[in-house]
Amino acid sequence: MAPSDSDTTVAAPTGLTSIAADWSSDQRTFKNVPWGKAMMWIFLLSDTFIFTIFLTSYMTVRMSTTVPWPNPSEVFALTIGGTKFPLLLIAIMTFILISSSGTMALAVNFGYRRDRKKTAILLLITAAFGASFVGMQVFEWTKLIVEEGVRPWGNPMGAAQFGSTFFMITGFHGTHVSIGVIFLIIVARKVWRGEYDSNTRGFFTSQKGNYEAVEIMGLYWHFVDLVWVFIFAVFYLW
Amino acid sequence: MEKVEGQQHPLGVYFKIWGWLFVLSALSYLVDFFGFESYLRWTLILIFMALKAGLIIAVFMHMRWERLALSYAILVPPILLGVLIWIMAIESDYTFATRGIFFGGAP
Numbered sequence: 001m002a003p004s005d006s007d008t009t010v011a012a013p014t015g016l017t018s019i020a021a022d023w024s025s026d027q028r029t030f031k032n033v034p035w036g037k038a039m040m041w042i043f044l045l046s047d048t049f050i051f052t053i054f055l056t057s058y059m060t061v062r063m064s065t066t067v068p069w070p071n072p073s074e075v076f077a078l079t080i081g082g083t084k085f086p087l088l089l090i091a092i093m094t095f096i097l098i099s100s101s102g103t104m105a106l107a108v109n110f111g112y113r114r115d116r117k118k119t120a121i122l123l124l125i126t127a128a129f130g131a132s133f134v135g136m137q138v139f140e141w142t143k144l145i146v147e148e149g150v151r152p153w154g155n156p157m158g159a160a161q162f163g164s165t166f167f168m169i170t171g172f173h174g175t176h177v178s179i180g181v182i183f184l185i186i187v188a189r190k191v192w193r194g195e196y197d198s199n200t201r202g203f204f205t206s207q208k209g210n211y212e213a214v215e216i217m218g219l220y221w222h223f224v225d226l227v228w229v230f231i232f233a234v235f236y237l238w
Numbered sequence: 239m240e241k242v243e244g245q246q247h248p249l250g251v252y253f254k255i256w257g258w259l260f261v262l263s264a265l266s267y268l269v270d271f272f273g274f275e276s277y278l279r280w281t282l283i284l285i286f287m288a289l290k291a292g293l294i295i296a297v298f299m300h301m302r303w304e305r306l307a308l309s310y311a312i313l314v315p316p317i318l319l320g321v322l323i324w325i326m327a328i329e330s331d332y333t334f335a336t337r338g339i340f341f342g343g344a345p
Binding site: 106 | 286304
């Protein structure tokens with residue numbers, strides 16, 4: 001049999017056999033996926049482990065403490081016009097992050113259509129949503145530290161571990177959002193200037209970029225939203 | 239132009255998922271708002287959480303259109319985390335019990 005010079009000569013198998021076939025030696029494992037996207041997925045997998053370890057340590061201290069846990073529904077309540085709404089700010093933050101994920105998905109789509117203007121605007125809207133999310137988090141932290149007296153080593157409402165796990169988990173997530181906002185602005189600028197069409201080399205990696213970068217950026221951003229889904233469920237709603 | 243290997247799908251699918259994520263988030267907020275307690279609360283919260291996570295990964299992150307070699311490489315390792323959570327849940331129950339015995343704080 002003559003050696004084939006591309007993997008398109010033979011029809012790629014599907015189903016379970018495709019896993020064995022794709023991982024076999026002497027060929028590209030992740031077909032139809034640019035290397036940058038595969039690497040982003042592997043990075044996100046490692047980040048999944050980090051966040052799960054944080055959330056698991058939170059679960060462990062919460063389940064093992066004999067001191068009552070502060071009720072998140074009351075701690076994070078907002079009073080508007082004399083009425084107390086439980087978790088209102090957190091709910092707003094959730095909807096904002098979901099909307100930013102929506103605009104990000106649209107940006108990826110318009111990027112592959114070579115619609116530079118729409119892509120850049122959608123990326124900037126996503127960044128604005130992300131920045132407002134971080135802003136609300138700053139407000140929440142300030143309220144908790146200044147008004148409620150929550151510290152990493154203790155708080156007036158109950159178990160001391162509440163502060164340490166809260167600041168660690170939301171702080172790490174907020175850092176991810178902030179880094180995402182910075183990179184969204186960088187990618188939006190590149191799209192706006194048409195650097196993915198003119199094959200301009202990037203300032204950091206000196207590599208030629210293309211619209212795959214928008215999708216890779218999107219993977220990171222959706223992951224940030226994904227982590228919030230879990231934080232919202234197990235930290236705020238528990 | 240350079241060959242780009244990307245995901246291209248109709249816009250409608252994103253709007254549909256966006257809407258579902260809003261509905262599911264609203265439902266999980268309502269669980270807290272109406273103050274459901276105990277097993278009903280955990281079940282509802284975890285179901286809504288799993289559905290939201292699934293929709294984001296499958297559609298927004300395009301996992302349902304990827305080849306299985308990539309999907310399995312990314313989605314199978316987190317099963318280990320389930321084992322970690324299970325072990326630590328057992329361990330914290332034990333810690334809680336011992337604290338109750340030695341410090342007398344447990345109900």
